[in-house]
């Protein structure tokens with residue numbers, strides 16, 4: 001066995017444009033109706049297969065720890081900047097499971113450069129894990145010529161769903177083998193119908209320097225008697241109806257607001273910035289609002305950087321594709 005070349009990609013974050021709770025399941029998970037869009041706020045991940053067993057993961061912040069800490073107005077050793085390098089990191093979990101499933105010899109050298117904050121509801125860890133599965137499969141094919149391409153989608157999908165409810169979304173549309181930006185997700189988030197946006201989405205995202213546990217938010221949520229439906233939004237995003245005819249919704253916003261006092265100021269500032277459809281994404285704490293153009297989003301983000309009280313990462317973003325391209329070096 002030899003070492004593979006380096007495989008790299010840029011795992012994108014996501015926003016939940018809509019999230020409704022349909023039922024609480026016996027296994028503790030919730031049945032969802034959610035609409036996810038990938039955005040161009042991205043980590044960087046490099047993976048190569050090596051002769052040394054295990055996963056050697058190094059993590060840094062692309063903009064530098066000092067700069068991110070300054071934006072968040074916290075010390076450099078604050079837990080908001082801590083990213084695990086052991087098996088708590090979903091990248092390590094993904095590659096270990098891939099090694100076991102494919103019965104690979106050797107291990108992995110991995111470099112992860114973070115941009116996406118953790119505990120933000122932006123799915124950074126899940127996206128990194130999905131990318132690790134894709135890169136790991138590609139690298140393994142280089143050293144193990146007997147890997148069957150027909151097993152690829154089945155294996156990646158089942159490992160992704162095992163690692164987390166959000167991970168399958170970031171694999172993209174494996175069956176149709178096309179790049180897409182959006183999906184309607186049901187089940188616990190793993191049943192996906194991918195679609196292409198009629199028009200790009202522009203938004204401003206505020207991560208208000210607070211990390212929220214997804215499990216804690218779900219433990220405080222309530223399943224409504226009459227759930228709202230994502231149908232109107234799905235039709236508008238696909239250009240079937242006029243784009244103004246939709247509203248966004250997030251059933252996790254109320255329980256998350258009870259866990260962090262940083263969400264309300266983010267929503268208030270976004271709504272005062274001349275943007276529309278202000279909401280929290282996923283289980284929070286990040287909040288977003290839609291803009292008409294990249295220029296409007298950039299101007300609003302700049303203004304918000306000087307008006308938002310306290311530390312925050314504030315970015316103008318637009319819809320992006322899943323999966324992102326793989327490079328080999």
Ligand SMILES: C[C@@](CO)(OP(=O)(O)O)[C@H](O)COP(=O)(O)OP(=O)(O)OC[C@H]1O[C@@H](n2ccc(N)nc2=O)[C@H](O)[C@@H]1O
Pocket residue numbers: 016019028029030031032034120121122123124126163164165166167187188189214215218219281282283284
């Ligand atoms: C809320 C969402 C919305 O997209 O995203 P994030 O805010 O985490 O990004 C997802 O449902 C999160 O997906 P993910 O972060 O992968 O969650 P998992 O690791 O599978 O589950 C963490 C915990 O959340 C709860 N959970 C998760 C998914 C779901 N459909 N119902 C749940 O009740 C369960 O208590 C579970 O133990």
Ligand SMILES: Nc1ncnc2c1ncn2[C@@H]1O[C@H](COP(=O)(O)OP(=O)(O)O)[C@@H](O)[C@H]1O
Pocket residue numbers: 082083084088089090091117118119120121122123124125126128129212214282283284285
């Ligand atoms: N690759 C990773 N990048 C960042 N955080 C990670 C990673 N793997 C595991 N974690 C852990 O996952 C948790 C949050 O995951 P993340 O997906 O970033 O947030 P959210 O579920 O809110 O979208 C944090 O506790 C963090 O320590």
